[in-house]
Amino acid sequence: xxxxxIATAPSAFAxxxxxxxxxxxxxxxxxxxxxxxxxxxxxxxVASHLDATRNGIVLLGKSESxxxxxxxxxxxxxxxxxxxxxxxxxxxxxxxPFPLPERTDQLLPxxxxxxxxxxxxxxxxxxxxxxxxxxxxxxxxxxxxxIAQIKAExxxxxxxxxxxxxxxxxxxxxxxxxxxxxxxxxxxxxxLNHRGNALSDPDCLTGFRExxxxxxxxxPWRIDHNGLGAMALGAPAAxxxxxxxxxxxxxQGEFSRTPHDKHPNVWVxxxxxxxxxxxxxxxxxxxxxxxxxxxxxxxGDSPVRFTDSAxxxxxxxxxxxxxxxxxxxxxxxxxxxxxxxxxxxxxxxVDAIAAFGVRSQRPGLEPPADVHNWFKELH
Amino acid sequence: xxxxxxxEPVDNAEVQGDTVSMxxxxxxxxxxxxxxxxGIPQSRLSRIEQGxxxxxxxxxxxxxxxxxxxxxxxxxxxxEFSSARVFHRKRAxxxxxxxxxxxxxxxVRRFQVRRALGEALPAVxxxxxxxxxxxxxxxxxxxxxxxxxxGLGVEPIPSMTAVLESAxxxxxxxxxxxxxxxxxxxxxxxxxxxxxxxxxxxxxRQRFTLAHELGHAVLHDGAGDNQEAEADQFASAFxxxxxxxxxxxxxxxxxxxxxxxARWGMxxxxxxxxxxxxxxxxxxxxxxxxxxxSTTGMHRKEPVEIPTEHPTLIRDTLxxxxxxxxxLDDIAARAGMSVDSFIRSYVxxx
Numbered sequence: 001x002x003x004x005x006i007a008t009a010p011s012a013f014a015x016x017x018x019x020x021x022x023x024x025x026x027x028x029x030x031x032x033x034x035x036x037x038x039x040x041x042x043x044x045x046v047a048s049h050l051d052a053t054r055n056g057i058v059l060l061g062k063s064e065s066x067x068x069x070x071x072x073x074x075x076x077x078x079x080x081x082x083x084x085x086x087x088x089x090x091x092x093x094x095x096x097p098f099p100l101p102e103r104t105d106q107l108l109p110x111x112x113x114x115x116x117x118x119x120x121x122x123x124x125x126x127x128x129x130x131x132x133x134x135x136x137x138x139x140x141x142x143x144x145x146x147i148a149q150i151k152a153e154x155x156x157x158x159x160x161x162x163x164x165x166x167x168x169x170x171x172x173x174x175x176x177x178x179x180x181x182x183x184x185x186x187x188x189x190x191x192l193n194h195r196g197n198a199l200s201d202p203d204c205l206t207g208f209r210e211x212x213x214x215x216x217x218x219x220p221w222r223i224d225h226n227g228l229g230a231m232a233l234g235a236p237a238a239x240x241x242x243x244x245x246x247x248x249x250x251x252q253g254e255f256s257r258t259p260h261d262k263h264p265n266v267w268v269x270x271x272x273x274x275x276x277x278x279x280x281x282x283x284x285x286x287x288x289x290x291x292x293x294x295x296x297x298x299x300g301d302s303p304v305r306f307t308d309s310a311x312x313x314x315x316x317x318x319x320x321x322x323x324x325x326x327x328x329x330x331x332x333x334x335x336x337x338x339x340x341x342x343x344x345x346x347x348x349x350v351d352a353i354a355a356f357g358v359r360s361q362r363p364g365l366e367p368p369a370d371v372h373n374w375f376k377e378l379h
Numbered sequence: 380x381x382x383x384x385x386x387e388p389v390d391n392a393e394v395q396g397d398t399v400s401m402x403x404x405x406x407x408x409x410x411x412x413x414x415x416x417x418g419i420p421q422s423r424l425s426r427i428e429q430g431x432x433x434x435x436x437x438x439x440x441x442x443x444x445x446x447x448x449x450x451x452x453x454x455x456x457x458x459e460f461s462s463a464r465v466f467h468r469k470r471a472x473x474x475x476x477x478x479x480x481x482x483x484x485x486x487v488r489r490f491q492v493r494r495a496l497g498e499a500l501p502a503v504x505x506x507x508x509x510x511x512x513x514x515x516x517x518x519x520x521x522x523x524x525x526x527x528x529x530g531l532g533v534e535p536i537p538s539m540t541a542v543l544e545s546a547x548x549x550x551x552x553x554x555x556x557x558x559x560x561x562x563x564x565x566x567x568x569x570x571x572x573x574x575x576x577x578x579x580x581x582x583x584r585q586r587f588t589l590a591h592e593l594g595h596a597v598l599h600d601g602a603g604d605n606q607e608a609e610a611d612q613f614a615s616a617f618x619x620x621x622x623x624x625x626x627x628x629x630x631x632x633x634x635x636x637x638x639x640x641a642r643w644g645m646x647x648x649x650x651x652x653x654x655x656x657x658x659x660x661x662x663x664x665x666x667x668x669x670x671x672x673s674t675t676g677m678h679r680k681e682p683v684e685i686p687t688e689h690p691t692l693i694r695d696t697l698x699x700x701x702x703x704x705x706x707l708d709d710i711a712a713r714a715g716m717s718v719d720s721f722i723r724s725y726v727x728x729x
């Protein structure tokens with residue numbers, strides 16, 4: 001699938017700050033510049049599409065250990081990370097920033113962070129992931145405590161995953177959030193908890209941009225297409241989820257769902273638009289053809305054609321993955337060029353929406369809120 | 380002896396020009412008005428204020444009466460009034476002249492209270508604790524820490540005034556409505572912080588204002604870019620700690636916020652902002668909420684009246700002092716005031 005990027009003069013684009021890098025030995029060497037896909041039971045299907053030199057996979061969920069061993073045997077060179085997502089059901093406190101596994105035998109000591117890191121690496125993970133419990137709004141103590149614990153145990157070869165309430169990106173909080181994240185001795189990954197898309201709020205989008213520009217080697221975790229934006233701003237990698245539930249952090253019981261409609265949530269790359277295939281057909285493509293997709297499950301067909309059959313749901317999800325891999329392949333690794341690429345990508349989507357609005361006799365059709373916010377932020 | 384030294388009698392040669400100028404500003408008088416009241420030419424008053432001319436003996440008493448102080452107060456050096464960190468919460472932009480007046484008035488009151496009550500006041504239990512430059516601590520952190528230090532837990536604060544007074548902060552309700560000011564606070568280098576709070580605000584606004592001024596006292600040194608927003612963040616977190624807000628402001632509606640207003644003593648508008656800032660209300664929900672406030676007229680007058688608070692520290696301290704045999708006249712003299720003026724300002728004040 002190709003991106004219809006309209007060439008615009010890079011010189012007109014104000015350069016952002018040079019992304020900062022941690023200068024010590026590159027603990028992220030195994031995943032740097034890679035687009036990582038967050039997957040669960042569909043990991044093998046996803047892995048078969050990945051290029052070990054450009055991509056990687058993050059195994060999400062409780063049974064990741066078994067999956068890790070099997071995947072490692074099949075794909076010895078593929079970067080593989082694991083995230084048990086303990087933040088789904090635990091809120092971080094200053095006393096317990098990490099929801100460490102409970103002791104089943106009182107005679108055994110509680111596992112340390114070092115034990116967890118060693119365990120993941122021993123099972124074949126490229127890099128260990130230390131996932132915090134959920135970081136609630138306006139409660140920085142658990143984050144400080146997590147970083148202090150990492151320092152105390154002298155942890156390396158790991159990423160600190162911070163599942164944070166989206167309000168940490170807002171003007172009132174982001175200065176502190178960024179300042180504390182900068183004190184982490186290991187790279188940080190940020191997942192956002194939000195009822196919808198946090199970047200629909202322009203204030204959050206500004207915070208998102210500032211975070212990935214200012215915190216060395218911070219990367220977005222469990223995100224959507226905006227992960228590519230973060231990489232363009234300097235993030236060393238991004239974890240885009242296969243399923244909608246893997247494209248954000250979900251604190252138990254906080255999100256509304258639409259269980260009646262099983263159609264896959266599909267990505268229309270040209271328009272940078274998400275939606276249930278059924279909903280997109282009804283709202284936008286009842287009389288006009290949707291833009292075609294050239295990736296393998298689509299073969300030039302439209303991504304909004306998917307039904308709610310099990311096969312179509314899987315194919316729809318795979319379409320999303322392949323569309324992002326395609327986008328990522330076209331992103332330059334040079335920081336300035338990557339930033340220009342993202343700006344052009346946003347610009348082309350805004351233009352495509354405008355053209356689509358005219359064709360569909362809805363000249364005022366607006367781009368998705370996050371795309372609109374990126375456009376305002378970067379142009 | 381529990382008081383600071385009495386104001387010494389002054390002769391005409393010792394009148395301090397700067398002090399006359401500051402007292403005049405505090406009373407909101409022009410040079411022409413004060414000169415007329417004191418029976419001297421304006422040009423002479425101008426030179427007196429600049430320290431270029433000695434006050435004629437016949438004019439000292441007239442100046443003191445016009446400035447509502449005892450004559451000896453005119454001999455106090457101006458530095459004794461003004462060495463404090465000062466902050467104020469405005470409702471509108473403040474003209475320079477008015478700003479000067481409220482600052483001077485606050486300085487005079489700080490001087491009077493310190494002289495009148497001095498060491499009889501309780502020890503100050505708050506500390507100036509500015510945020511580090513590296514940004515790792517926030518105003519909300521300081522509010523949480525102060526709540527912990529004052530033993531307030533995470534429950535609602537029944538009286539913000541009582542909390543401040545128990546921490547050694549003096550609260551003085553004054554009429555600031557004419558200058559569109561909610562409060563002016565100051566923390567002298569030696570002595571207790573004093574907050575002059577407007578008597579015209581409803582109880583919920585008054586409580587927020589007091590918490591806001593407390594935030595300034597804890598966080599700030601002087602003028603700064605983001606200080607008003609930081610003091611607001613401090614106030615929000617002090618009045619409604621995030622640990623409780625995350626539970627109580629879940630899925631907020633107008634009717635739940637009305638109930639929470641009564642519980643937390645915060646305006647519905649402030650509770651809505653708190654919900655938005657904590658991510659419990661999306662921006663769109665917050666916009667809808669504000670539209671609803673506007674269409675129901677609640678943005679002008681909210682339901683649920685929060686009673687205004689009344690400080691007791693000064694009155695209690697005066698009672699304690701007078702029980703030892705010291706008279707109000709003695710106390711007023713130490714403050715450089717007539718007893719009538721002292722009673723009007725500090726005993727009968729709302």
